[in-house]
């Protein structure tokens with residue numbers, strides 16, 4: 001194969017350096033969130049992430065600084081212990097823990113901190129998430145875990161519940177929650193109108 005002349009190489013080099021400049025520019029334009037994370041979102045495995053993403057998206061919607069990480073109550077018990085027992089000192093205000101199957105993560109976290117802990121039961125292929133739900137919700141008296149629904153609805157609600165707790169001492173967050181509810185009411189009204197039109201047109 002013929003070797004391309006230097007002259008022909010030049011445009012490629014130019015494109016490369018343009019791409020580098022663009023990448024540098026993009027990196028400079030990314031705003032780094034330097035705020036103290038107040039919500040920790042912990043999940044038993046990265047396989048839980050597709051569900052937990054709904055929680056993270058909601059926290060982002062309300063502009064709540066959070067930190068997310070994988071910690072397993074069974075596979076990395078030392079890490080779970082260290083994280084939960086130091087979470088308050090690190091400045092976290094609420095812990096959200098998602099796990100599936102023998103889902104002890106939220107309970108273990110709750111046993112090691114007095115921060116409010118919200119548990120998200122992840123659905124499982126074998127038992128549909130009933131295993132996760134029972135493991136998360138059935139805590140003994142003395143160590144509460146606020147357990148939300150199985151799956152994505154629960155993940156969204158975990159973030160909303162955390163937002164509501166934080167809004168107890170944050171009026172602007174409370175305003176955002178009110179707007180969120182108003183938007184939800186408008187969506188339901190639109191759905192109702194569409195449904196009534198559909199029924200009217202078929203009868």
Ligand code: AIR
Pocket residue numbers: 043044045046047048072073074075098099100101102103104122
């Ligand atoms: N899990 C991980 N450590 C303890 C538990 N209960 C859960 C994860 C995930 C499920 O086990 O939260 O829902 C399967 O994890 P993996 O990594 O096998 O996909």
